Amino acid sequence: MSKRQLAMVMDLNKCIGCQTCTVACKTQWTNRNGREYMYWNNVETYPGTGYPKNWMELGGGFDAAGDLQPGVIPNLEADYGVPWDYNYESLMTDSADHRHFQPHVSPTWGPNWDEDQGAGVFPVDNYFFYLPRICNHCTNPGCLSACPRDAIFKREQDGVVLVDLDRCQGYRYCIAGCPYKKIYFNPKISKSEKCILCFPRIEQGLPPACAQQCVGRIRFVGFLDDEESQVYKLVHKYKVAIGLRPDYGTQPNVYYVPPTESPAKFDAEGRIIEGSTRLPIEELEKLFGPEVHHAIKTLKAEMKKRKETGVSELMDILIAYQHSDMFRLDNHYYQEVAKEQKRTPLAPVDTRYIAGKFTKTGGHH
Numbered sequence: 246m247s248k249r250q251l252a253m254v255m256d257l258n259k260c261i262g263c264q265t266c267t268v269a270c271k272t273q274w275t276n277r278n279g280r281e282y283m284y285w286n287n288v289e290t291y292p293g294t295g296y297p298k299n300w301m302e303l304g305g306g307f308d309a310a311g312d313l314q315p316g317v318i319p320n321l322e323a324d325y326g327v328p329w330d331y332n333y334e335s336l337m338t339d340s341a342d343h344r345h346f347q348p349h350v351s352p353t354w355g356p357n358w359d360e361d362q363g364a365g366v367f368p369v370d371n372y373f374f375y376l377p378r379i380c381n382h383c384t385n386p387g388c389l390s391a392c393p394r395d396a397i398f399k400r401e402q403d404g405v406v407l408v409d410l411d412r413c414q415g416y417r418y419c420i421a422g423c424p425y426k427k428i429y430f431n432p433k434i435s436k437s438e439k440c441i442l443c444f445p446r447i448e449q450g451l452p453p454a455c456a457q458q459c460v461g462r463i464r465f466v467g468f469l470d471d472e473e474s475q476v477y478k479l480v481h482k483y484k485v486a487i488g489l490r491p492d493y494g495t496q497p498n499v500y501y502v503p504p505t506e507s508p509a510k511f512d513a514e515g516r517i518i519e520g521s522t523r524l525p526i527e528e529l530e531k532l533f534g535p536e537v538h539h540a541i542k543t544l545k546a547e548m549k550k551r552k553e554t555g556v557s558e559l560m561d562i563l564i565a566y567q568h569s570d571m572f573r574l575d576n577h578y579y580q581e582v583a584k585e586q587k588r589t590p591l592a593p594v595d596t597r598y599i600a601g602k603f604t605k606t607g608g609h610h
């Protein structure tokens with residue numbers, strides 16, 4: 246366990262599935278050098294197959310006794326989807342008869358292949374919501390436990406989970422061990438890579454790119470022991486933000502405010518069935534465990550209180566007025582850490598992460 250833990254809260258009531266977060270992450274970290282197929286941040290439709298395909302059925306994580314469970318390594322073509330590009334150049338050179346815009350492979354699967362399909366029958370009782378996912382920077386990471394090379398480490402100062410690329414030999418046990426399938430194999434360098442929670446930004450007091458760019462303003466970032474942070478209030482004070490699949494036993498540090506309201510169902514004549522709700526509570530229990538009942542009860546009670554009295558700290562937090570309140574990152578703290586570690590204060594680096602030849606030179610592969 247690390248000394249302090251950074252955490253992110255995502256309010257699922259506000260995600261509009263715009264994928265701005267996905268693009269912010271991809272353009273910053275994964276559009277090159279063997280990472281093309283990776284989505285360190287993805288937003289999937291739930292219910293749905295997710296990314297990679299059926300990740301919840303691929304094993305990993307821990308059982309109730311704390312033993313690491315066997316897991317499956319997803320396949321590029323069948324489970325992630327081969328990333329494709331388009332024939333921009335031949336569009337300029339081909340004769341007019343042969344000109345058409347097309348991908349360079351015939352894709353058979355890809356992220357969000359089933360976007361917006363959800364479950365139920367349109368228009369009677371169909372439903373879905375968006376589920377944005379990054380690495381959970383778990384307190385008990387399955388990826389770390391599975392690594393026989395001690396190549397995955399959790400930073401003391403903030404609990405960020407990173408891969409030491411010098412030690413990693415590309416065995417991929419980590420991919421099997423992560424029940425969220427949020428660590429990926431880079432075939433170009435034969436190493437595993439994953440979300441780094443934008444630590445070079447964090448150390449400068451800036452939130453991760455996905456959180457900063459989020460159009461729906463659904464993401465809060467802060468330290469779990471900072472009682473002034475909105476993350477602390479959502480997770481510990483009001484207990485309305487819960488980790489995804491707590492039954493996997495990794496103690497995730499990305500928390501979700503569950504979808505609280507869903508539209509009523511229609512009867513065969515298209516009339517509203519009063520009092521009905523499309524989103525089955527069993528789905529939310531599957532994702533967030535039994536605590537979801539308490540969370541939804543609190544959210545509904547605070548919504549009512551806000552309507553009746555005009556006052557609710559919880560609703561004010563979830564409205565997300567100011568980035569400066571939503572993101573509480575203390576760069577003075579990181580300056581102190583840098584001093585302790587005898588580094589130049591605020592060098593935007595993690596010493597162990599950049600020590601290896603695979604990270605230091607940037608563009609050699």
Ligand code: SF4
Nearest residue numbers: 380381383387388423
């Ligand atoms: S989500 Fe997966 S990759 Fe991230 S820390 Fe947890 S086990 Fe490791």
Ligand code: SF4
Nearest residue numbers: 260263264266459461
């Ligand atoms: S940017 Fe925000 S609202 Fe848009 S998909 Fe990502 S998490 Fe959802």
